[in-house]
Amino acid sequence: xxxxxxxxxxxxxxxxxxxxxxxxxxxxxxxxxxxxxxxxxxxxxxxxxxxxxxxxxxxxxxxxxxxxxxxxxxxxxxxxxxxxxxxxxxxxxxxxxxxxxxxxxxxxxxxxxxxxxxxxxxxxxxxxxxxxxxxxxxxxxxxxxxxxxxxxxxxxxxxxxxxxxxxxxxxxxxxxxxxxxxxxxxxxxxxxxxxxxxxxxxxxxxxxxxxxxxxxxxxxxxxxxxxxxxxxxxxxxxxxxxxxxxxxxxxxxxxxxxxxxxxxxxxxxxxxxxxxxxxxxxxxxxxxxxxxxxxxxxxxxxxxxxxxxxxxxxxxxxxxxxxxxxxxxxxxxxxxxxxxxxxxxxxxxxxx
Amino acid sequence: xxxxxxxxxxxxxxxxxxxxxxxxxxxxxxxxxxxxxxxxxxxxxxxxxxxxxxxxxxxxxxxxxxxxxxxxxxxxxxxxxxxxxxxxxxxxxxxxxxxxxxxxxxxxxxxxx
Numbered sequence: 001x002x003x004x005x006x007x008x009x010x011x012x013x014x015x016x017x018x019x020x021x022x023x024x025x026x027x028x029x030x031x032x033x034x035x036x037x038x039x040x041x042x043x044x045x046x047x048x049x050x051x052x053x054x055x056x057x058x059x060x061x062x063x064x065x066x067x068x069x070x071x072x073x074x075x076x077x078x079x080x081x082x083x084x085x086x087x088x089x090x091x092x093x094x095x096x097x098x099x100x101x102x103x104x105x106x107x108x109x110x111x112x113x114x115x116x117x118x119x120x121x122x123x124x125x126x127x128x129x130x131x132x133x134x135x136x137x138x139x140x141x142x143x144x145x146x147x148x149x150x151x152x153x154x155x156x157x158x159x160x161x162x163x164x165x166x167x168x169x170x171x172x173x174x175x176x177x178x179x180x181x182x183x184x185x186x187x188x189x190x191x192x193x194x195x196x197x198x199x200x201x202x203x204x205x206x207x208x209x210x211x212x213x214x215x216x217x218x219x220x221x222x223x224x225x226x227x228x229x230x231x232x233x234x235x236x237x238x239x240x241x242x243x244x245x246x247x248x249x250x251x252x253x254x255x256x257x258x259x260x261x262x263x264x265x266x267x268x269x270x271x272x273x274x275x276x277x278x279x280x281x282x283x284x285x286x287x288x289x290x291x292x293x294x295x296x297x298x299x300x301x302x303x304x305x306x307x308x309x310x311x312x313x314x315x316x317x318x319x320x321x322x323x324x325x326x327x328x329x330x331x332x333x334x335x336x337x338x339x340x341x342x343x344x345x346x347x348x349x350x351x352x
Numbered sequence: 353x354x355x356x357x358x359x360x361x362x363x364x365x366x367x368x369x370x371x372x373x374x375x376x377x378x379x380x381x382x383x384x385x386x387x388x389x390x391x392x393x394x395x396x397x398x399x400x401x402x403x404x405x406x407x408x409x410x411x412x413x414x415x416x417x418x419x420x421x422x423x424x425x426x427x428x429x430x431x432x433x434x435x436x437x438x439x440x441x442x443x444x445x446x447x448x449x450x451x452x453x454x455x456x457x458x459x460x461x462x463x464x465x
Contacts, residue, residue, distance in 0.1 A: 060360040066403040067384050068374040069362050077354060085353065102420050104354060105405075107363055107370030108378075136446035138429040140418040140436070141371035142378055202446025205378050235445065236378040278381050313377040313384065318357065325353075333356040340360035350384035351377065352357055 003053050006335050008288040008295050010328035017053055020293055024048050027290070027297025034245070035264035037305035040297060044346050048300075051338055052293055058337040061344040068107035068351040070279060070315050072146060072209040072240055073116060075100065080114055085320055085329045093131055094138075101141050107351075110146040110207045111135060117150035118190045119159070125194065129201050136202040144238060145198035146207030149191055149225075151218035154183035161186070164249055180217035180250045187218065191225035196233065205236035205278065212268075213242035215249030216260040219268075223255045223275040230276030239272045240281030240317055241265070244302055266305040273312055279351070282306050283317045286327045292335045296324030296342055303347035313350035316343050366412070367420045369395070369402040372440060379442045394440055415439065 002014040015023065028040040040048075051059055061067075073084055075096030080086030091099070093111065100106040111132050113121050121128055132145055155163040161183040167176035195206045206229050212219035226237045246268065248261025256274050263271065265282035272280045284299035303316045303323075321327035324339040343349040363370030369391055376387035388399040395415070401407050412419045417439060418432030427435055430450055437444040451457040 058356070058359060064400040064403065066363045066370075067361055068370050068377060068387075069357065069365075070374070100354075101365060104358060105362065105365040105367040105370070105420065106354075106358070107365045108374040136430070136449075140366050140429065140432045142374050144378075199445070200449070202449040204375070204445055236381075238378075278378055310383065312381045313387075320353065331353050331356075333359075336353055336356035337360040340357045344361055350387075351374070352361060 005052055006292045006326055006332060008286045008290050008292060008326055010326035010330075010332060010335075013291055015291070015293070017049060020052055021045060021049050023291045023293035024297035027294035027299075028301045030294075031244075031284070031298040031301035035266065035302060035305060037264075037266060037301060040301055040304070040346070044300075045297075047346060048293070048296070048342060051342065058333050059341050060337060061341040065344050067344055067349060070108050070144070070207070070238055070281075070351055071100070071106060071110045072112075072207060072317075072319070074110055074112040074114075074146070076114060076116070082329050094135060097135055097139065097143070101139055106141065108142040108144065108204075109139075110144045110209075111203075112146045112207075116146075116148050116209070117153050118147040118187065118194055119150065119153045121147050122190045122194055125197055128194070129197050132198055132201040132203055142204040144205040144207040144236075145194070145201075145203045146209050146238075147191075147194065148210040148213065149187050149208060149218050149222050150210070151180075151183055151187050151214040151221065154186055155179070159183065168249075177250050177252065180215075184217045184221040188221040188224050191221065192228050195225065195229045195235065199229075199233050199235050203235070205238060207238045207240065209240045210242040211239055212246045215247035216253045217250045219246050219260050219263075220250075220253045220255060223271060226272065226275040226277055230278065236278035237276065238279040238281065238315070239277045240315075241268055241283040244282075244284050264305075265302040266309060269306045269310055269312075269314065273310075277312060279313045279315050280306070280310070281315045281317050283322050284324070286321045286323075286325060288327050292324055292326060292339070296339055299324045299339070300342060300347045303343060303349060307348040307350070310350075315351035316347060316349050318343060318352050363403045364405055364408075365420075366418055367405045368408040369412075372436065373402060375436070375440060375442060375444070391440065
């Protein structure tokens with residue numbers, strides 16, 4: 001008998017039960033080998049095989065095991081373009097946030113601009129502050145202000161700093177490192193400026209999202225910003241990562257004596273805890289050429305390694321193209337609900 | 353996709369008590385079990401009850417901490433959060449800012465006023 005499931009690009013694929021088990025095991029082994037963490041146990045794989053072999057369209061966690069949701073990208077799914085799986089609904093940000101609170105029953109929400117990086121948001125600071133201030137008056141659930149640090153926007157041609165991607169291929173290693181440090185300082189200043197503003201507007205926290213998308217220099221800036229926001233102002237910080245491993249574009253940056261380049265999720269968690277982070281969001285990137293079971297086995301292995309040692313809540317990323325969810329703009333509920341429930345029942349996530 | 357996650361795993365926000373548990377994760381860095389136990393203790397219910405929209409709909413109205421449906425006269429927005437801060441024994445940033453703006457607590461006015 002064949003089991004109908006999906007590939008990482010969301011297309012259908014049929015597997016035997018034995019093939020299904022092998023996919024979970026090989027995904028887990030891949031993650032375990034990379035991050036040097038334990039593989040999923042036999043019982044855990046049994047649960048996953050039973051879950052995926054069930055013919056039901058949707059799946060869910062056990063009643064009583066529900067977790068809280070935090071969110072990135074504000075209401076982009078409502079009013080943005082296909083890039084954010086957006087449906088271009090004629091709904092503004094204030095209405096959208098209220099809908100997420102009431103109609104969708106979200107546990108918390110993030111306010112941000114459609115142009116989600118901190119650099120463009122800084123130019124709209126007053127508007128951003130006003131929308132946060134007004135929404136704090138009218139909503140009940142926790143509201144974080146969020147943005148991507150997106151260090152890439154600080155480099156030419158978008159920014160004023162030399163681009164390390166131009167310098168590295170011609171062997172200018174020191175210059176490439178220096179420009180990352182200088183751009184990182186500018187990014188840090190923007191992160192702190194926007195965070196401090198939102199503290200005054202009454203925000204419940206700051207969400208640094210898609211962190212380390214340009215590697216270790218960006219991660220370093222975020223950790224410094226987190227330290228300021230969490231420890232100097234007392235405002236809670238959520239850090240959601242962009243990838244399962246921190247790329248070493250700089251290669252030498254350390255935080256609290258620990259080298260950032262090459263860190264895997266459980267190591268990222270620990271350094272974020274040291275910086276004062278309140279909620280950590282690990283990422284496992286979906287490989288579109290592998291099956292969803294393979295990708296979920298990999299993601300759960302990374303997440304379990306985090307939740308077993310975490311002192312703070314862990315909210316794995318389970319949006320499009322992460323956490324086992326296919327990389328496709330309309331992900332199917334059969335696999336999304338299974339990835340969602342598995343993160344709780346096997347990954348022991350504190351939230352999503 | 354949001355709806356898929358909500359169906360599969362969510363506590364349901366202000367439909368139940370997900371917002372209260374989320375506040376404890378944020379403000380006290382509590383993991384999910386501890387956060388649920390803390391909120392359940394404050395509400396005199398079980399952790400299982402916190403995700404039950406039937407039980408929580410009525411309890412939220414009794415506690416006047418905001419409900420998901422439109423009911424005239426029930427605490428909304430800031431008023432609900434003032435009561436939630438008291439109920440959970442936590443500080444909520446916007447509530448503190450509101451108190452400063454309205455002169456309910458002594459001290460400098462909030463920024464811009």
